Amino acid sequence: MLEVNGLRAAYGRIPILHGIDLEIAAGEAVGILGHNGMGKTTLMKTLIGLVPATDGSIAFDGVDVTRERADRRVRRGMGYVPQGREIFPRLSVRENLRMAALAAGGSDESAVDEVLADFPRLEPLLDREGSALSGGEQQILAIARCLCTRPRLLLLDEPTEGIQPSIVEQIGENLAALRASRGLTVVLVEQNLDFTAALSSRVLLIQKGEIVRALPPESLRDPEIIEEFVGVGAGTV
Amino acid sequence: MDLAVVVVIQILYAVASLALISIGLAIIFGMMGVINFAHGEFLMMGGYAFILSYNAGVNFWIAMLVVAPVTIAVIGVVVERLIIRHLYGRVIETVLATWGLSLFLIGLAATVLGYHQKGVNPPFGTIRIGAYQEGGYTFFVIFVTLALMAALYVGFKYTRWGLIARGTMQNAQMASGIGVNVDRVYATTFGIGAALSGLAGAILAPIAGVLPEIGVTYVVKAFITVIGGGAVALAGTGAASSLFGAVSQAVTFLSRPVVGEVALLVVAIVLLRLLPLGITGRYFRRGL
Numbered sequence: 001m002l003e004v005n006g007l008r009a010a011y012g013r014i015p016i017l018h019g020i021d022l023e024i025a026a027g028e029a030v031g032i033l034g035h036n037g038m039g040k041t042t043l044m045k046t047l048i049g050l051v052p053a054t055d056g057s058i059a060f061d062g063v064d065v066t067r068e069r070a071d072r073r074v075r076r077g078m079g080y081v082p083q084g085r086e087i088f089p090r091l092s093v094r095e096n097l098r099m100a101a102l103a104a105g106g107s108d109e110s111a112v113d114e115v116l117a118d119f120p121r122l123e124p125l126l127d128r129e130g131s132a133l134s135g136g137e138q139q140i141l142a143i144a145r146c147l148c149t150r151p152r153l154l155l156l157d158e159p160t161e162g163i164q165p166s167i168v169e170q171i172g173e174n175l176a177a178l179r180a181s182r183g184l185t186v187v188l189v190e191q192n193l194d195f196t197a198a199l200s201s202r203v204l205l206i207q208k209g210e211i212v213r214a215l216p217p218e219s220l221r222d223p224e225i226i227e228e229f230v231g232v233g234a235g236t237v
Numbered sequence: 238m239d240l241a242v243v244v245v246i247q248i249l250y251a252v253a254s255l256a257l258i259s260i261g262l263a264i265i266f267g268m269m270g271v272i273n274f275a276h277g278e279f280l281m282m283g284g285y286a287f288i289l290s291y292n293a294g295v296n297f298w299i300a301m302l303v304v305a306p307v308t309i310a311v312i313g314v315v316v317e318r319l320i321i322r323h324l325y326g327r328v329i330e331t332v333l334a335t336w337g338l339s340l341f342l343i344g345l346a347a348t349v350l351g352y353h354q355k356g357v358n359p360p361f362g363t364i365r366i367g368a369y370q371e372g373g374y375t376f377f378v379i380f381v382t383l384a385l386m387a388a389l390y391v392g393f394k395y396t397r398w399g400l401i402a403r404g405t406m407q408n409a410q411m412a413s414g415i416g417v418n419v420d421r422v423y424a425t426t427f428g429i430g431a432a433l434s435g436l437a438g439a440i441l442a443p444i445a446g447v448l449p450e451i452g453v454t455y456v457v458k459a460f461i462t463v464i465g466g467g468a469v470a471l472a473g474t475g476a477a478s479s480l481f482g483a484v485s486q487a488v489t490f491l492s493r494p495v496v497g498e499v500a501l502l503v504v505a506i507v508l509l510r511l512l513p514l515g516i517t518g519r520y521f522r523r524g525l
Contacts, residue, residue: 048414049413050414070413070414071413071417071418074414075416080415088404088407089408090403090523091400091403095400095403096404099400099401099415102397103415103417104416105416145415146415
């Protein structure tokens, strides 16, 4: 479904990604682990088209999208949940959802109702402003907003960052259920080992802008691997 | 009593005309963060589009309410495409480029149309209020401005396009990440701002006449109103033009028009000293 070859990208003049190769089959859930500054967010932004690729290619469903604008990729079925949620602060929860449905699907707003059925937790919050929500509620809204664009591929950038553990658990359950019910393909970048292990069918390790190795998800519970991962960077897990 | 009625009408008219000349600039600034120094020339071109098409035989109201805004909207979209789009996020460069555009448009209008003032008589005649009389067109300007502000509010608040425009204004990159064609939203917003400026120029043409440099007289007041109003386009323009229009018109009544203009400037300076981000920097922040 997603094929990435030799992808390079830079932030301003500083090169961040040094040739990423990645192949994701439909229905997979791939976790990419890495510490801060290893290129996780740049990778996600380059995949969705918010950071231009300086070299290499990205193909979605066999179509080369490397030079396409982000909104075109979204309409092809790529969905993006950014780091830090990026909720529209002065739109209500309902407007956040409607905007995504309208932007991606023309005048069709039925996606909003479908998504609300999956996230009943958002129902009582519909008329609140985005900025008035807690971090966890915003994260749920960010995922729900993305689903309103009816994606087939979900790009998730650190959904557990700064979220209280009980909500992290709930988000994990939600995502697992959605994968099953909607047949979603997921690419997740994370620092949280447990969350990644629970959700992913395959785990990759990103270091200094390159995918350095693959890990079986079970191994993330192995103390030696944890030790190694923690030892790789500053030790924030 | 009659005098009081006339004073109130004059104040309402001052507020309305200030809002009218400012709203196009306010929307372009508030939604896109772009400072359009050629705003006055958009008004000037709107005035010409109206008068020239009216003189060519187009119906008065169609020339004013359709030809002028549509023509300036098209010009606005072209300007956005050729100039503004390449300068997003670069305030100084945008100011310089649009200033250059302003000078170019003044020169072009002077060369093509000459320096003599063009005008048409305002319709509706006069309305008697006791011992005084007031032009019927004054009421028309007040009414049209109110209708325009209401239509913009509804458009931004309740339409599909308005929702997408508001979200894009708050976070353009994220809007792109959920499928919004941000270039198109910006081009449309700029076109709407330009259309409103063209319409304002046409509506005020029967009162003020049209000259190649007429934009200069509009642009200063429009800028003061927009800066005084702050980043929230509709509420800011409404609040600032109410304050400035009321003060300048009231002072004009008590002394002379020149003193009224001075009073407007003094109020603006004091306001910006107290509220550097304009009225909507502190109040009506959640408005539109």
